Amino acid sequence: MFLRASSRTKNGKTHTYWRLVESVRVNGKVAQRTIAHLGAVDAEGRGRASALARRLLGDHFARHDPCEDRSEFDAQKVRLGDVRVENARSFGGVWLALQLWRALKLDVFFGSSLPGGREHVPWVDVSMILVFARLCEPSSELHIAETWYRHTALRDILGVADQAVHHTRLYAGLDQMLPLKDALEVHLRARFGELFALDYELLLYDVTSTYFEGKAEGVGMAAHGYSRDHRPDCKQVCLALVVTKDGFPLGYELFAGNRVDVTTVREIVEAMEKKHGRSSRVWVMDRGMVSEKNLAWLRESDRKYVVATPRVEVRKFETQLANRAGWTTVREGLDVQLVSHPEGGEETFILCRSADRREKDAGIRRRFRRRLLRDLGRLALRLHRAKRKLEVGPIERQIGKTQARNSRGASTIDVFVEEDARRASGVRLVIRAKRPRKALADLTDGAYLLRSNVSRWDPEDLWNVYVQLCDVEDAFRTQKSELMIRPIWHQRQERVEAHIFVSFLAYAMWKTLEGWMTRAGLGNAPRKVLDELARIQAVDVVIPTVNGPVVRLRCVTRPDHAQRAIIDRLGIRLPRRLRVPETALV
Numbered sequence: 112m113f114l115r116a117s118s119r120t121k122n123g124k125t126h127t128y129w130r131l132v133e134s135v136r137v138n139g140k141v142a143q144r145t146i147a148h149l150g151a152v153d154a155e156g157r158g159r160a161s162a163l164a165r166r167l168l169g170d171h172f173a174r175h176d177p178c179e180d181r182s183e184f185d186a187q188k189v190r191l192g193d194v195r196v197e198n199a200r201s202f203g204g205v206w207l208a209l210q211l212w213r214a215l216k217l218d219v220f221f222g223s224s225l226p227g228g229r230e231h232v233p234w235v236d237v238s239m240i241l242v243f244a245r246l247c248e249p250s251s252e253l254h255i256a257e258t259w260y261r262h263t264a265l266r267d268i269l270g271v272a273d274q275a276v277h278h279t280r281l282y283a284g285l286d287q288m289l290p291l292k293d294a295l296e297v298h299l300r301a302r303f304g305e306l307f308a309l310d311y312e313l314l315l316y317d318v319t320s321t322y323f324e325g326k327a328e329g330v331g332m333a334a335h336g337y338s339r340d341h342r343p344d345c346k347q348v349c350l351a352l353v354v355t356k357d358g359f360p361l362g363y364e365l366f367a368g369n370r371v372d373v374t375t376v377r378e379i380v381e382a383m384e385k386k387h388g389r390s391s392r393v394w395v396m397d398r399g400m401v402s403e404k405n406l407a408w409l410r411e412s413d414r415k416y417v418v419a420t421p422r423v424e425v426r427k428f429e430t431q432l433a434n435r436a437g438w439t440t441v442r443e444g445l446d447v448q449l450v451s452h453p454e455g456g457e458e459t460f461i462l463c464r465s466a467d468r469r470e471k472d473a474g475i476r477r478r479f480r481r482r483l484l485r486d487l488g489r490l491a492l493r494l495h496r497a498k499r500k501l502e503v504g505p506i507e508r509q510i511g512k513t514q515a516r517n518s519r520g521a522s523t524i525d526v527f528v529e530e531d532a533r534r535a536s537g538v539r540l541v542i543r544a545k546r547p548r549k550a551l552a553d554l555t556d557g558a559y560l561l562r563s564n565v566s567r568w569d570p571e572d573l574w575n576v577y578v579q580l581c582d583v584e585d586a587f588r589t590q591k592s593e594l595m596i597r598p599i600w601h602q603r604q605e606r607v608e609a610h611i612f613v614s615f616l617a618y619a620m621w622k623t624l625e626g627w628m629t630r631a632g633l634g635n636a637p638r639k640v641l642d643e644l645a646r647i648q649a650v651d652v653v654i655p656t657v658n659g660p661v662v663r664l665r666c667v668t669r670p671d672h673a674q675r676a677i678i679d680r681l682g683i684r685l686p687r688r689l690r691v692p693e694t695a696l697v
Contacts (some may be wrong), residue, residue, distance in 0.1 A: 121646060124552060160682030165631055167214040167623075168683075176269045180665065180690035187245035188657035195653050202667055203647030203674070203685075207640070208243040209268060210683060211620040214306065214627075220298050224291050232276075236269045239283030240276060245617035247641060249595035252281040264649040267665060267689045292612055296362040297386055299619050303359045306464040307626050310618040311387070313356040313576060315395045316379060318372045321597040322347040328601045334368035340597060341584040348599070350587075351375050353383055357621050358582035362386060363615055365608060372399040393417060393565055394575055396585065410564055417563040417576050427453055427560050428462055432554040439570060440465070447570040454561075461561040461570045469557025476556075480520030480561075486513045487526055489540050497536035503528050506538065590618055593638055631680040640677055647674060650688055 132143045156666065172519060212218060218230040218235070225234040244255045260266070303309050320338055322345040327333035333346040340347070347368035353361045362383055366375055380394065394409070398419040401428060409416050431437070431450050438446040444466035452460050494501065506528050514521040531539040561577050568576070590662060591598040596614040599606045624637040633640065647670055654662040666688050678685060 123537060134309050136245045160631060160680055162682070163627070164635070164682035167627060168210060168214075169213075171210075175414070178270075178689050180688040182690075184662065187654075187662065190655045190657060193655040195652050197653055198651040198665075199648050200264040200266075200650075201262060201645050201647075202267075202649040203261045203644030203670075204247045205243050205265050205268065205645075206647075206685070207624070208246050208620065209239075210244075211623050211627075212239060212242070214623055215299065215302050215619065217616075221288075221294065224294065225287055226488055232271050232280060234269055234284060238288050239269065240265060240271075241281060241284055241613050242616050242620065245613050247645065249617075251600060252278045252285075255274040256281060264689065267649060267691075278297050281313075282606065285540070285606060285613070289605060289609045289612055291316035291597075293386060295616065300361055300387055303355075303623075305358070305432075306623070307357070309355050309357060309359055311355060311361075311390075311392065313393050313395060313579065314361065314383065315354050315580055315583045316351070316355065316376075316400065317397055317580060317587070318349055318375060318399070319352045319587045319591075320347045320349050320368065321591065321599060324598045324600050325602055326627055327599075327607075330607050331604050332365060332607070334365045336367075336369035341371075345598070348549055348607065348611075349375075350596075351379050352583060352586055353379065354583055354586055356582065357581045357626075358586055359626075360586060360615060360619055361463065363611070365611060373402045373405060376400050376405045380409075380414065385446050391415065393576065395580055397437075397580055398422075406562075415563070415565050416575055417565065419562060419577065420560040420562055422555075422559070424560050425462075425555050428558075429554060431462055432464070432558055441571050441574055445574075447574050449570045459563045459566060459573065461563070461573050463574060464560060465557045465560050466561075467557075468559070468652045470634075472563050477518050478520075480518045480523050483513065483517035483520045483524060486517070487524070487540065491540040491542065494538060494540055497534075499535060500537045503530075503538060506540075510540075525589075586618065589621060594618060594621070627681060631682070633677065633680050643674055643677060644670075647685070651691075663689050663691055666673070 112115060127328070134143055159486050218384050221278040225238065227233065232590050239256065241252075244250060244259055246418060247263075248259055250259060256276050256278045260276045263331060265271070267274060268350055278486065293426045300311075304311075320336065320340060322338060322340050322342045322343070323330070323333055327346045330348070331348075332348045335343065335346055336349070337343075337427075338345070338347055348369050349366040349368060349372075351366060353363065355361060364379055364382060376396070393415040395417045396419075399420055401418050406416065407419070416693045425432075428450055431448060440446050448462045450460050450462045452458070487510070490506075490513065494506070510526055510528070514526075524542065526540065526542050528538050529541050530537060561573055563573055565573065594614050594617050596611065601610055621637050625635050628637065628640060629635055648668045650666055651666065652664045654664065656662060667685055670685065
């Protein structure tokens with residue numbers, strides 16, 4: 112996403128309008144779609160924006176920032192030839208992060224929770240540095256200490272000198288923050304509810320993995336397992352995340368890298384209920400969490416759920432899939448139908464049929480078939496070129512491994528080993544295309560089955576609930592690509608846990624900004640707004656006077672039209688000048 116300016120001349124005056132746009136592919140061509148119009152905000156719009164900012168920031172909205180300099184100066188004669196600008200630092204991004212920190216009342220939470228003592232830098236300031244860096248420019252603690260911090264205006268906001276921020280202090284800050292994980296999740300849930308009036312009836316749950324660079328020998332949870340990052344060569348940990356239907360994070364847990372998804376359900380449900388209480392919530396989970404044991408436990412404890420079933424279950428509904436009657440169109444290309452399971456039971460089963468998914472499934476099956484034929488062709492060529500007699504057993508085992516790697520295409524091909532005395536190997540590979548139950552394959556492509564013990568919703572409602580699992584996938588995608596939760600470089604268990612904790616907190620701020628932007632008509636691209644405001648700088652204007660004293664003003668650069676439009680929409684105010692700290696902490 113990016114900003115684009117449009118100009119229009121009316122009555123001899125040129126007006127410039129800014130739009131937030133994104134590039135989309137339509138019919139094979141790239142077009143620009145407007146996400147939000149960022150034109151000038153009128154008085155009524157500024158009033159609404161101010162009211163929104165006031166609700167988010169509370170008392171901080173009415174107070175001036177302590178880092179703002181509002182002092183007045185007497186008239187002085189200035190040596191214009193010696194006026195200069197020094198010490199330019201990025202201001203807008205960290206300043207917006209400060210507003211989000213305050214909106215979530217994290218200053219209050221960490222100020223009352225982190226221990227205070229004889230440390231040179233308060234731990235609450237260290238926690239701000241860690242989380243702001245993860246939100247604005249994700250990097251290692253060493254990069255924060257050596258580069259990022261001194262390139263930002265956080266020194267002016269916090270009053271912490273550059274030399275006081277080093278990687279040892281940042282690591283110690285991680286150690287101080289980690290024990291507050293459970294208390295923070297409870298705090299965030301309450302604050303999200305106050306700011307955005309969230310509905311906690313639905314809880315969406317999914318698991319992903321993030322991998323390590325290095326041996327990770329000091330991390331007990333690090334293990335090889337199924338890698339969603341396509342890095343099976345690296346050790347990993349599994350991250351289980353619970354979010355609301357709007358994508359706001361409620362909590363997370365870490366598991367060993369070889370932990371199977373289905374074994375995490377009971378632990379997560381009980382952990383969330385311990386923190387947030389047990390009520391009539393509906394758990395929404397993908398097929399990876401489904402087992403009869405898990406579902407029986409949920410039913411016995413009177414917990415509600417909406418889950419997808421394994422693909423093999425769809426084959427039991429061949430008659431319903433072939434029947435054109437009884438379907439309800441949810442949207443174009445998607446139909447749903449309430450069905451009864453052949454084995455009976457009191458659960459509700461929803462059969463879904465998607466045109467887009469049908470094309471995807473058919474394409475996957477074709478791709479696996481091509482891969483299987485390629486691998487079998489290579490094996491047949493090796494057998495043909497062999498110069499010695501080969502045993503049939505090892506060849507058949509190799510065929511089995513090849514079919515297992517390409518299982519989605521194995522049903523369309525017959526392959527077996529035949530003796531052939533004319534060849535040096537004594538065998539040959541026979542590959543024949545077979546005609547599978549094409550009717551069943553065509554019917555099941557694009558079809559999937561949902562099951563639930565919620566009886567008060569109709570099929571369309573249940574499907575709408577299930578597709579909200581995309582919010583969890585978006586959360587994982589944001590943490591991995593925007594907040595750089597992967598790869599993990601830490602080699603100690605507690606540091607790994609603290610790294611995930613800081614990333615979770617940065618994602619909570621990310622979602623707060625996204626919710627703020629959505630209500631302000633700014634779309635839903637927080638990274639674009641953070642990057643745009645990061646170009647606003649704080650600079651020292653040095654003004655030598657004729658009488659001798661030198662006046663140093665730490666000024667904030669004026670935002671351009673696009674930045675002003677964003678600030679106006681958010682309803683917040685930039686300080687004009689920052690106070691210059693008389694002393695720096697070391």
